[in-house]
Amino acid sequence: MAVIVTRQDARYNTLKKSRNLRWPATEQQSARQIELCDSTDDAVRALQSIIDAGLRPTIRSGGHCYEDFVVNNPDGSILDLSLLADADGPGDRGGYRIRAGQQLGEVYLNLYKRYGVTIPAGSCYTVGAGGHISGGGYGLLSRLHGLTVDWVTEVEILTVDASGRVVPRRVSKSQDPDLFRACRGAGGGNFGVITAYTCDKLPTAPQEVVNAGVSFAWESMTEDRFVEILTTFGHYWETKGGNKETWGLFSLLNLSHSSSPYFGVSAQFCNPDGTCRDLSVLEEFLSLFEALKGTKQSASIPRDSAGADQGSRRERRPGAQAMVPQLWLDATVSGAGGGNSARAKYKSAYMKKNFTTEEAKCIYRHLKRTVPGVDLRGSVLAVDSYGGAINRPELADETCSWQRSSIMKLQYQSYWRRPEDDAGRLQWMREFYDEVYSVAGADTRYARTPFPGERYQGCYINYPDRDMLEHTFWPQLYYGDQGLYPFLQGVKRRYDPNNVFHHAMSIRP
């Protein structure tokens, strides 16, 4: 039986909240109740009762949604899947079954300990599989093994038919293939309640990895050197990222705001066979940054998380250490973050080309900028390496993760604690982002956005940004301009004709 938590319950004030503490925005925006389901059958009953009561359901797996799509649900009901306890492991037809409510850390432990396999998903332990995978599922092993949705072969989903009846479905390439494709990359909260994913096959988990990095002090940084660091990073991925021997290299250029003393390049590496026998790719990569007066160090990849603590964990302190291989499971689970909550704002962009000098200078300006009365610690532009196994073009048509020719993925992040800092933080990030995508040469029709084209490939739906709604072409930013969005609108009309599942950036019917 579902556990129903209402306003009178002591748990309500905790469970009504998102990991991003900006949501719910006001008490009036809070859901009427939270329903925690024990099983898929339970979720069917709970969803039906929500529909019959005329309430709006929103779906929560891990609670990491960046925007207000889940917990801003005035007078509605949050269907929480985090307690779903259906059997893990092989599904009815074999393969590996991943429950939507599982946290990624649990998934990694479970898949590794039982089967020695893994999914190439995100780095935050507490992110829920349901939303993460539905939006693509990208992480440190994605250059080596692709996106998580590339491995999904069946999705269990509850839809609501035109008459209002809940319909449990198992969708795959042979059953409701249009909905199956939509569940692989279009993002959560659009078509129904995803309760589980099955992957017929999964890649063997690496045995070991090396984490290393190079740090730079802001104190001695110049604009010219900063530009050189960014363009060196971009040039590497533009020229070398397609070579298969580099696919085991994931790197993050973690550009902290200058209110932190350091920024740096971090990397996790293993050879394609999951060992660290040959580190020449990693050494060559790091040497590029040592040559730019960076300090080499042993470092774990900073995890993208709403729980960043004002940036201190993100600082790259100098101190050279040997590059020592570490057990992959330890590196993946032990250092994973995401347990804390904070107020936060995010934006994103895919890049198909290296940074231009103008872009790099613009980024430098905003990271060096101080705003009177606004504490910008905990603000960072995280530039992830992309491509490799992700960039198999045929997968763009099989899934809804259509960005298959980018070399970098950028995540603008800012974390803070006090509500009174909201306005200053949001304004700084908006101005930063707007200016980067308005530099000379940008297509004026799509100014202030990384509109798909020669240089950019839009935004990541798992890093949604409500600010993009001000552009009439926002669907093209998230779903491209090659017909994917109309396809998704058709799926929406077919499987959710009453638009039961909706949020600020859901697929419009």
Added chain:
Amino acid sequence: MLLRGAACAVMPRRMQASSRSIARTNPGFAFVGSASGAIHVVRVEDGRLQEIQRIASRSPAHLAIHPDGKFLLAANAVHEHDGLPQATLETYSLGQRSGCLNLCSRQALSLSATDARHFAITPDGQHVAVAAYAGGLYNVLPIGADGVLGLVTSIRKEVGCGPVTTHQASAHPHTLQFDPSGQYLVGTDFGADRLNVLALIGGKLVRHAHVQLPAGAGPASVVFHPSGSFFYVAHALTGHVFCYQFQASEKRISSTSAPVAVLPVIAPETGTILAMHADGRFLYGSGPNPGFISCYAVDEQSGALAKVEEIRVAGGAIHSLTSTSGYLHIVDRSGSRIHTLKLNRNGAGFAGKSHSFAIEEPMSLALLPATS
């Protein structure tokens, strides 16, 4: 955008009245919502019609005067506001002598509550319930004493469908009407073939009962008999008008087994439009053909209808009907005119067309009778 509108009488325009024989005291001001994006304020005085103000308003599909007479409410049948899929509701302060409007508040409806086409104000004037046609939702908003709308306090998401897939792929709340006691609301759902009996309790919308109608009915316009014991619903997709008995104490609806009137389907989304004479002895409905209005005598015991007369008033489908004492006002959207018919004594049929004036694409009408 002309949000505040032109100052009153800045751009007076003599309406193209075909007759000057309008009664001195009926009405004082007419407010006409236009699909061209405005609410027109028309002064009616000594038989002269004069547009005195035009204020910008996006697709004002339904207008009504607040019970205290100080405000006009407008439902905006829009699909997007502030980049989000939501319609809006507006309130305007209403100059008691001038009739001029000033935007008082514009409040967004809930997410997905798009295409607001109708609303009903509680008799105490403290809340308004809105039907969002395309979005398939009902919303409730509080109305402050100053006319300012508060945030949505209650949301009801409807689901359902009908066999006429071009119009009934999903639920479409169409019209909301309070029963004469003011306790209950009847809501028609055009898409789901359903009548809902609703009530507002503590600002929350509660559904007490519902009746599933024959598939493909497309219930739309609804009017209560002043007795409160029955009401009429136009089944827009079949052209039938049904009478439903209403037992308020039991929150129960029962239907006559056969339609009390049959009118041809004119325009499914507009359907047959109904209006009730104030004393409940006559019902008016659009049809039987496009541009026609029919008058029916009401059997106040059974609700049965007997046709009295029909008259052609417009070139195309009628969009809205409003009955005031002695007159019937007709919104003729396709003909871009508002027509007024003088009624016979006690409302028994039509004495003739009183006047007609041009308004671009009118879609809604509210009247503020002159005060002596």
